[in-house]
Amino acid sequence: MDLFLDQFFNLDVMARALPFLLQGLWMTAKICAAVILLGLVGGFFLALGCLSPRRWLRWPAVVVTDFFRALPPLVLLIFVYSGLPFAGIQVSPFAAVVIAFFLNNSSYYGEVYRAGIESIPRGQWEAARSTGLTQAQTIGYVILPQAVRNVLPDLLSNTIEVVKLTSLASVVSLGELLYSANMARSLTYNASPIMLAALIYLVLLWPLVRLVSRFQRGLAA
Amino acid sequence: MSDRPMLEIAALQKRFGETEVLRDINLRVGQGELVFVIGPSGSGKSTMLRCCNRLEEPSGGAIMIDGRNICAGTTRDLNRMRLQVGMVFQGFNLYPHLSVLKNITLAQRKALKRDRAEAEAKAMEMLGRVGLAHKAQAWPAELSGGQQQRVAIARALALDPKVMLFDEPTSALDPELVGSVLKVMKDLRDEGMTMLVVSHEMGFAREAADRVVFMDGGVVVEEGTPEEVFGAPKTERARAFLSRVS
Amino acid sequence: MDRFLETFFNATVMARYLPDILHGVGVTVLLAVAIILAGVAAGLVLACLRTARLRWLNFLIICYADVGRALPPLVVILLFYFGLPNIGITLSGPMVLFVVLSATLAAFAEEIFWAGFTSLPRGQWEAGRATGLGSLQVLVWIALPQAVRLAVPPLVNRALAITKMTALGSVIGVSEILSAATTAQSFSGSASPLTLGALAYLAIFVPFVIFARWLESRFAWKKA
Numbered sequence: 001m002d003l004f005l006d007q008f009f010n011l012d013v014m015a016r017a018l019p020f021l022l023q024g025l026w027m028t029a030k031i032c033a034a035v036i037l038l039g040l041v042g043g044f045f046l047a048l049g050c051l052s053p054r055r056w057l058r059w060p061a062v063v064v065t066d067f068f069r070a071l072p073p074l075v076l077l078i079f080v081y082s083g084l085p086f087a088g089i090q091v092s093p094f095a096a097v098v099i100a101f102f103l104n105n106s107s108y109y110g111e112v113y114r115a116g117i118e119s120i121p122r123g124q125w126e127a128a129r130s131t132g133l134t135q136a137q138t139i140g141y142v143i144l145p146q147a148v149r150n151v152l153p154d155l156l157s158n159t160i161e162v163v164k165l166t167s168l169a170s171v172v173s174l175g176e177l178l179y180s181a182n183m184a185r186s187l188t189y190n191a192s193p194i195m196l197a198a199l200i201y202l203v204l205l206w207p208l209v210r211l212v213s214r215f216q217r218g219l220a221a
Numbered sequence: 222m223s224d225r226p227m228l229e230i231a232a233l234q235k236r237f238g239e240t241e242v243l244r245d246i247n248l249r250v251g252q253g254e255l256v257f258v259i260g261p262s263g264s265g266k267s268t269m270l271r272c273c274n275r276l277e278e279p280s281g282g283a284i285m286i287d288g289r290n291i292c293a294g295t296t297r298d299l300n301r302m303r304l305q306v307g308m309v310f311q312g313f314n315l316y317p318h319l320s321v322l323k324n325i326t327l328a329q330r331k332a333l334k335r336d337r338a339e340a341e342a343k344a345m346e347m348l349g350r351v352g353l354a355h356k357a358q359a360w361p362a363e364l365s366g367g368q369q370q371r372v373a374i375a376r377a378l379a380l381d382p383k384v385m386l387f388d389e390p391t392s393a394l395d396p397e398l399v400g401s402v403l404k405v406m407k408d409l410r411d412e413g414m415t416m417l418v419v420s421h422e423m424g425f426a427r428e429a430a431d432r433v434v435f436m437d438g439g440v441v442v443e444e445g446t447p448e449e450v451f452g453a454p455k456t457e458r459a460r461a462f463l464s465r466v467s
Numbered sequence: 468m469d470r471f472l473e474t475f476f477n478a479t480v481m482a483r484y485l486p487d488i489l490h491g492v493g494v495t496v497l498l499a500v501a502i503i504l505a506g507v508a509a510g511l512v513l514a515c516l517r518t519a520r521l522r523w524l525n526f527l528i529i530c531y532a533d534v535g536r537a538l539p540p541l542v543v544i545l546l547f548y549f550g551l552p553n554i555g556i557t558l559s560g561p562m563v564l565f566v567v568l569s570a571t572l573a574a575f576a577e578e579i580f581w582a583g584f585t586s587l588p589r590g591q592w593e594a595g596r597a598t599g600l601g602s603l604q605v606l607v608w609i610a611l612p613q614a615v616r617l618a619v620p621p622l623v624n625r626a627l628a629i630t631k632m633t634a635l636g637s638v639i640g641v642s643e644i645l646s647a648a649t650t651a652q653s654f655s656g657s658a659s660p661l662t663l664g665a666l667a668y669l670a671i672f673v674p675f676v677i678f679a680r681w682l683e684s685r686f687a688w689k690k691a
């Protein structure tokens with residue numbers, strides 16, 4: 001038991017690692033901000049594409065969505081990070097992470113939006129169009145506000161996934177939270193820094209996870 | 222007919238936390254009798270019915286079915302006891318993932334341990350009784366409300382209950398579908414089933430009920446033949462209620 | 468253009484490393500199947516236990532499901548892989564990957580099945596109990612079939628997301644597709660093995676994605 005505590009909850013080691021981890025957390029926050037913002041925007045356009053009545057828009061959008069849903073994000077990241085330099089395109093780890101996860105998450109956010117828009121009854125479109133709104137206005141003023149409300153739990157749970165996803169950036173040596181923790185582990189030969197990182201993720205994400213469950217229960221009732 | 226009632230409710234009490242929903246209910250339903258329960262919303266009618274097969278746990282008092290107290294006994298006894306008390310709900314509660322036939326055979330096979338052929342024969346017999354033999358293979362979602370409720374009645378009857386409880390069986394139905402369900406209930410009565418019915422169909426009560434019970438505020442306020450209760454209510458509360466609903 | 472093809476689609480390089488990648492495909496598929504079976508089964512059992520509404524048990528189940536959904540799997544993988552040996556427990560890379568990912572899937576599956584249970588109208592439980600079925604019988608014959616039906620589409624999506632994470636095995640030396648591809652890439656000095664690896668993943672998971680889409684559209688139809 002003592003051994004376990006010493007190896008996983010060594011307060012001494014944790015205290016020394018904390019400043020280092022907080023630096024990493026800042027990097028995690030920057031990645032999250034970039035990926036979430038870009039993903040929300042990219043997803044919106046992908047969703048519009050997937051729902052377009054024009055075939056030449058719809059098919060590419062669906063193919064792109066499914067392509068990035070099928071490709072593991074880590075594979076995409078490695079491809080961008082160590083594949084592109086072969087083609088003479090140098091990317092920084094940060095750029096690689098943001099590009100890879102932007103592509104990955106646009107698909108996920110896109111699917112969430114699409115489900116939301118499809119959940120709005122046809123009558124809403126017809127009512128809006130019959131009162132003279134254009135297609136864009138109908139989407140902007142009538143459909144999207146309702147759709148976002150319908151899919152808020154899914155948007156939130158996808159955003160949680162983005163935060164968790166950023167831990168993969170450690171694989172390409174980008175100094176985010178998990179990378180810092182793993183460095184600290186290899187310097188101290190002690191797993192406590194990773195435990196500390198786990199606790200930080202928990203503190204950040206547990207309330208959001210609870211909220212998602214609460215939302216789902218609300219919908220069921 | 223023996224003088225022992227088929228269903229006897231004695232000093233029944235039910236509390237939800239602080240609120241006392243049933244205060245002191247006493248009611249006897251004889252073999253083959255149809256007792257009709259009326260009362261304002263929130264007076265505890267549903268709660269009383271649900272106590273009769275312990276979907277709600279009574280807080281006090283006793284409920285006897287055919288002379289046996291159902292409030293005593295183990296879980297095994299409880300399940301066996303529930304087989305003797307059929308219940309029909311306002312919202313039908315058919316199982317949407319099972320066909321009509323399977324809806325009726327499920328409890329027969331799993332609770333009564335009847336074999337498949339026997340359960341299906343029984344189910345077809347009951348469907349015939351409610352006039353829906355041709356819908357055995359249909360899905361609940363394909364039936365009208367009146368048909369769904371008749372299937373629910375068949376589902377309860379297939380277990381050979383001694384008593385049938387009906388909780389507003391027709392209030393979720395369109396007016397033109399009400400008649401078909403009431404007809405099934407009337408036939409059931411004529412065949413000698415013991416029935417306790419909560420409903421707002423006063424016409425049906427006049428025609429088919431042996432006795433009418435008026436509940437308010439968790440107690441039985443008045444009790445008598447349909448002529449007595451509808452024709453000349455003795456209490457002010459019953460008078461006020463009846464003048465509002467009719 | 469030639470240079471691009473030469474870098475990413477070099478046929479000779481691809482041919483040389485194809486066997487390694489195929490071996491990786493075997494490992495990935497095996498792990499994925501094991502993770503899905505174990506994770507879904509464990510999640511289902513947890514959700515069923517939760518319907519018994521025992522206060523302490525439910526508290527533990529909810530905590531487990533929350534933690535499992537909040538922690539990034541890679542964090543737990545590193546914790547297990549590098550931390551446990553220090554206290555005398557050594558699990559192989561594939562074992563760690565299997566344990567962590569199936570435990571993660573179990574947490575999500577529990578929530579999904581539970582959502583299915585709670586969205587059942589109360590009348591379904593009551594109708595079952597009123598016809599003399601025991602609570603276990605109501606669970607098995609009435610609640611479960613309906614909850615499972617509701618759970619299938621979100622469960623397929625979640626299982627897809629989590630089995631894709633078998634690629635994390637490359638970090639702890641599991642010889643699945645990605646690690647075979649990156650090893651080949653550094654030996655050959657060409658990006659073609661990476662392309663091959665990506666194609667292998669697409670071959671495995673695109674059918675999965677299409678299946679998920681089909682399920683979803685079938686559901687949409689039913690509603691209409």
Ligand SMILES: Nc1ncnc2c1ncn2[C@@H]1O[C@H](COP(=O)(O)OP(=O)(O)OP(=O)(O)O)[C@@H](O)[C@H]1O
Pocket residue numbers: 237240242260261262263264265266267268269
């Ligand atoms: N599970 C419960 N928890 C708390 N209070 C309850 C519960 N079930 C019923 N009640 C309360 O008990 C009272 C009686 O309810 P009940 O459903 O028995 O009335 P009712 O006579 O059937 O009314 P209605 O005609 O509207 O169906 C109501 O005030 C209701 O709010």
Ligand SMILES: [Mg+2]
Pocket residue numbers: 266267268388389
């Ligand atoms: Mg009621």
